[in-house]
Amino acid sequence: MRITAVVFDMDGVLIDSEPVWEQVRRDYVAEKGGRWLPDTQKRLMGMSTGEWSRYLSADRDADGLGVGGSAEQVAREVIERMAAHYDRAVPLLAGAVDAVQRMSQNWPLGLASSSPRALIDTVLGRTGLIEFFDVTLSTEQVERGKPAPDVYLTVARALRRNAADCAAVEDSSNGLRAAHAAGMRVIAAPRPEYPLDPEARTLATHVIDGLDELTPALVVADS
Known part of the structure; x- marks a missing residue:
């Protein structure tokens, strides 16, 4: 070939970074009163920023994680936490x-x-x-x-x-x-x-x- x-x-x-992403988003979901399911991390892997932030923010009855707030807010807050990790070490x-x-x-x-x-x-x-x-x-x-x-x-x-x-x-x-x-x-x-x-x-x-x-x-x- x-x-x-x-x-x-x-x-x-x-x-x-996948363990970092998982821990950051898992902690964020818990803080916001959402739900983290057994297959959540697997589903999130590969999603774009817009896709995973909508998934986290969507209501539970809409197959989301129910953290509330807008997708834009969720993305901004999670990315800020990830950036803080990378500022310490990549x-x-x-x-x-x-x-x-x-x-x-x-x-x-x-x-x-x-x-x-x-x-x-x-x-x-x-x-x-x-x-x-x-x-x-x-x-x-x-x-x-x-x-x-x-x-x-x-x-x-x-x-x-x-x-x-x-x-x-x-x-x-x-x-x-x-x-x-x-x-x-x-x-x-x-x-x-x-x-x-x-x-x-x-x-x-x-x-x-x-x-x-x-x-x-x-x-x-x-x-």
Whole structure:
């Protein structure tokens, strides 16, 4: 397969932020008198800012978490708490910087993240990773979040590449579904705390246990 670009997810791939997102939103829901369900975190993974803030703010009888207030207020307050965490330290995953550098020596790189634009800029700026990415995009900048393919298709266009000639590195089931729906080759790097749905796992050409396994040879290798 001819690969002409590599696109990374951020949360759960480059930074160990999913536990932070879960704790911040779980605490916020509890403080606001809402309900946190067993499958809430799984449902939230991949949602855009607008989608998850509406989900948190919506009434319980409307299948929301019932925290009240407007979606805009919910988003602002949760993002402020996340930014405070990142101001103390960015939880880079082991091998993230080396993996990005390796890929950048072979292909232009894109970033397709469900994090809000402000947090993407904070993470990439504080870690110095911004210099390796040609295009970075948040799902809040497209119509639909993951598992819809919008963010991946838009990043491919911005890179001036066909999506079918790109490889994506993802950790979540919804992320894998989004990249696959865009037509990209998918490399799964799941976190042990959030195992992939069996159906989503089948969409990956390769499944890796850590970013040290992400090499140019693996990216172009058949399954």
